[in-house]
Amino acid sequence: MTEASTRSSRTPLRGSLDAGGVLAVVLSIATSALAYGTLPDRMRIHWSLGGPYYGPEFAATPIVLIAFPLLVAGFYVGSRWLRAYLETTEAFDVARLLYDGCTLLLLAGVLLLQLVIIWVNLG
Numbered sequence: 001m002t003e004a005s006t007r008s009s010r011t012p013l014r015g016s017l018d019a020g021g022v023l024a025v026v027l028s029i030a031t032s033a034l035a036y037g038t039l040p041d042r043m044r045i046h047w048s049l050g051g052p053y054y055g056p057e058f059a060a061t062p063i064v065l066i067a068f069p070l071l072v073a074g075f076y077v078g079s080r081w082l083r084a085y086l087e088t089t090e091a092f093d094v095a096r097l098l099y100d101g102c103t104l105l106l107l108a109g110v111l112l113l114q115l116v117i118i119w120v121n122l123g
Contacts (some may be wrong), residue, residue: 002053006100011101012066016100016104017079017080017083017103017104018038018064020104020107021079021080021103021107022076022103024072024076024111025069025072025073025076025107026109027111027116028068028072028073028110028111029069029102030117031066031068031111031114032065032066032069032114033057035065035100035122036061036065036120037061038063038122039061039065039118039121039122040053040121041060041061042058042061043059043060043061043114043117043121044058044120044121045057045059045064045117046058052083057061064117068110068111068113068114071110072107072110072111072114075106075107075110076103076107079107081104083099083103086099112113119121
């Protein structure tokens with residue numbers, strides 16, 4: 001048994017990142033699918049709070065609804081890759097729980113942003 005496999009078998013919460021990441025991707029896809037029929041053709045994606053801003057203010061709804069699940073999936077795959085890389089170091093043993101928690105918070109934050117943008121465009 002290699003050191004990396006021994007180390008990964010000692011992590012009882014390893015499945016939490018896997019399950020939470022897959023759940024976030026599935027929820028993002030479901031949210032986009034359910035919202036598609038209720039939104040206008042163009043969604044507002046940028047609000048100015050009085051200062052100058054750059055970029056578009058509106059975007060096509062299908063592009064936005066496809067972009068969010070891709071973003072969540074990209075963060076999840078990237079976090080898995082980074083975790084596999086970091087597991088080769090001894091210092092990662094100490095920070096594993098913090099890393100998993102921060103990754104799940106990032107995925108939940110993107111999902112929450114998706115819900116907020118959909119919600120404000122429904123009204």
